[in-house]
């Protein structure tokens with residue numbers, strides 16, 4: 473079968489070798505994303521101005537400035553050291569909540585998903601808006617983001633052709649568009665509070681310098697076209713080099729930050745079904761030093777990688793390739809329509825390719841251990857490596873949150889396995905085993 477199949481003008485790539493040639497070897501041509509990432513333009517601000525975030529920005533100076541700000545000002549190891557207390561608090565809150573639920577409902581089903589989200593979200597939200605967020609604000613933000621992710625997943629599904637299907641789809645699209653309005657309202661209030669705080673007394677003495685503060689301080693390259701039409705010539709000249717971010721851009725950036733994925737639930741689900749893997753892990757984490765969450769992460773790497781291989785939270789990576797005359801399409805293995813086209817790299821299918829992986833649908837973390845078929849495989853394909861999986865993407869636009877994402881999953885899974893023994897819900901306890909059906913979200 474050909475490596476690339478054309479479906480509704482989108483080219484879908486399931487072949488890892490083609491993905492490697494495009495995303496890494498020909499990165500110059502595969503570093504842009506499609507102008508419309510989703511079915512409705514989620515980065516359109518007020519007065520219909522495009523308000524890009526890192527994900528949507530075209531490859532160029534604005535993208536570089538936004539990405540550099542995130543990686544240097546927030547995700548750099550020297551900055552992340554200061555969030556250790558927040559991480560410890562999240563782990564402790566999760567353990568305490570699960571323990572309370574398990575005690576009060578002895579013998580009954582404990583729904584871990586809600587506890588995991590309740591523990592992780594405050595951490596991410598405080599990284600974004602500072603540690604002064606109250607419980608009510610956190611809950612409202614969490615609801616907003618969860619509803620949003622589910623709505624994107626539903627709206628992205630191919631609509632049926634019947635009248636009812638079309639009406640249902642239209643309703644979903646309207647609902648999705650309405651989220652932008654709700655996000656604007658909610659995020660702008662919180663951004664305004666940070667701005668006020670900054671002008672009043674500089675740093676608020678909090679544990680961390682939140683993402684929003686870095687965005688308020690950021691100056692991005694500006695083209696004359698970015699300036700309002702009524703800016704006069706001299707002013708245009710002066711302001712041409714750097715500008716602050718607009719409120720709408722900040723909303724897009726915050727939304728992207730708060731919506732980042734995680735795979736704790738999937739990892740735990742597999743550990744529940746496979747008690748032997750769970751026991752092995754527990755022994756390792758206890759021997760490895762149970763008071764140091766960070767060290768424990770190393771021994772969990774194989775389990776997390778296997779979980780990301782089978783259930784990548786972002787199941788496809790999007791690019792827009794401009795068909796240049798010199799682009800060696802034959803050599804890459806993608807035939808682009810005239811003028812260029814949208815290319816989707818199917819991350820989930822690549823991770824489950826039967827030609828690369830033995831028993832691709834089986835959860836078997838040992839593959840990643842010494843002597844296993846994926847001994848040398850990590851979360852990100854290196855510039856000289858063959859792609860076997862790409863849960864964080866590949867090439868110039870790979871996920872900048874990879875380190876933080878892996879760390880958080882490791883910390884939470886380590887704590888959950890160290891503190892509790894997990895078993896499938898029984899029918900008598902109100903459950904029915906473990907259901908591995910993927911939810912109706914774009915981010916799984």
Ligand code: HEM
Pocket residue numbers: 526527528539728729732733734735784785786788789790862863864865866867868869870871872873874876877878
């Ligand atoms: C387990 C957790 C996560 C997974 C699996 C994940 C996955 C991904 C994937 C597949 C992409 C697209 C990469 C590509 O196109 O090549 C991406 C992009 C991105 N991710 Fe993540 N992500 C995670 C966590 C995070 C976190 C914690 C952050 C923020 C702190 C983050 C911020 C971003 C941004 C800003 C982009 C766009 C990068 C660009 O276009 O330059 N992600 N992520």
